Amino acid sequence: MTDHASCSTVLSAPKIAIIGGGLTGLLIATLLERASNQTGSSSNTPQITIFEKSRSVGRLATRYRSDSKTDKNWQWSFGAQFFTAKTADFQQFIAPWLDTGLLKPWCAEVIELTPADDNEQSPNIQSKEQWDAVHARYISTPKMTSWGRELAAALNHTTIVFKTRVAPLTQYLHHQNPQQFQHQTFNQNSKKTELLDETGASLGCFDWVICTAPNGQAVELMADSGFSQQDKITKPQMQACYTLMLGWDDVQKLPETLKGQLAPQWDVAYLNSAILDRIFIEHQKPAHGELLPSVTIHARNDWSEAHVDDDIEIVKELLLQVAKQALNWNEDSAPSQTDCHRWRYAATIVNQDTEELGILIDATKQWIVSGDWCAKGNIESCYRVAQQTVKAIMQTQ
DSSP states (O other): OOOOOOSOOOOSSOEEEEEOOBHHHHHHHHHHHHHHHHHTOGGGOOEEEEEOSSSOSBOOOOEEEEOTTTOOEEEEOOSOOOBOOOSHHHHHHHHHHHHHTSEEEOOOEEEEEEOOOSSOSSOEEEEEEEOOSTTOOEEESSOTHHHHHHHHHTOSSEEEEOSOOBOOOOSBOOOSSGGGOOSBSEETTTTEEEEEBTTSOEEEEESEEEEOSOHHHHHHHHTTTTOTTGGGTTSSOEEEEEEEEEEOSOGGGSOHHHHTSSSOOOSEEEEOOSSEEEEEEGGGSTTOTTSOOEEEEEEOHHHHHHTTTSOHHHHHHHHHHHHHHHHTOOTTTOOSEEEEEEEEEEEEOOOTTSOOOOOEEETTTTEEEOOGGGTTSSHHHHHHHHHHHHHHHHTTO
């Protein structure tokens, strides 16, 4: 029989569970620790536990492959390619990592690209803009995952538990053996919540539970739990994204479109395409010069959403066909490395007339649903909702 923790113990230091070790979860833990340090009271230092279902943190995803002949890598930032810092608070927050060089501005040359078709044998390339330091786009080096790992390493009062899936926060747990699970996960008297993993094993009792999963997953985690804001979770619409990753063995083997000889040298392409959205040249980014030629291509979100349940190998072949029209490779300049990834929850649809949802709080249970999708769905949104989450918790202390 599984042993379950008692949720009646009174602790002076609040115990806080964060479901999800993505950037939002890491920023919440970081800001919570900083806020508790400012109070000057060690008794109020929160005991934070992050439960992450994968083996790593940060979610600024990077994939790489190594070439056995040269010991060099192909590397693709197959999630977020960059982020902006438009508010003074976020600019101040990232400043230390800009000073160390872990974060760098990316002053990319940007073009508009119309792929070749039956009427045009070559893609049409037009200069669009250059990103500058005034309206900077930032990347993490040497990988996009590096910043998340740095944030995690700097946490002093936070435990990160990997490869752990938290079970839905249902009020009454159901199991094949009902006698084993007769307790409630939420204790109304003590405002503590016992979390379980997917096997039914106890993960401990917590004063606050914060869910930072994408809203499609948050709906499932909070379903039938009595969460007072349940109906609002599905208000923001999210769309999928397919990412195509291409690699070449040598710069000389690149198609002419990527060499900058038949067209202006460029780093980022916005595509006029019904399927593809943007192309990013990885090996031309700051501090990426040692990479083998690596190119990341994002499909359009609306097209990806329409094909989200298609066989990924069929999708990959279609994306390769369209990418070939965009980059104009032939048998001699075809990529030697190809890969495809499907993000089910990649982008939040943001309309000018739609107000941001903001974080969702159940004050009675002390549960919070928080994620970038509660705002504009970008990396700066992770920071903003983390601020809102920490403010809500600190106001109750």
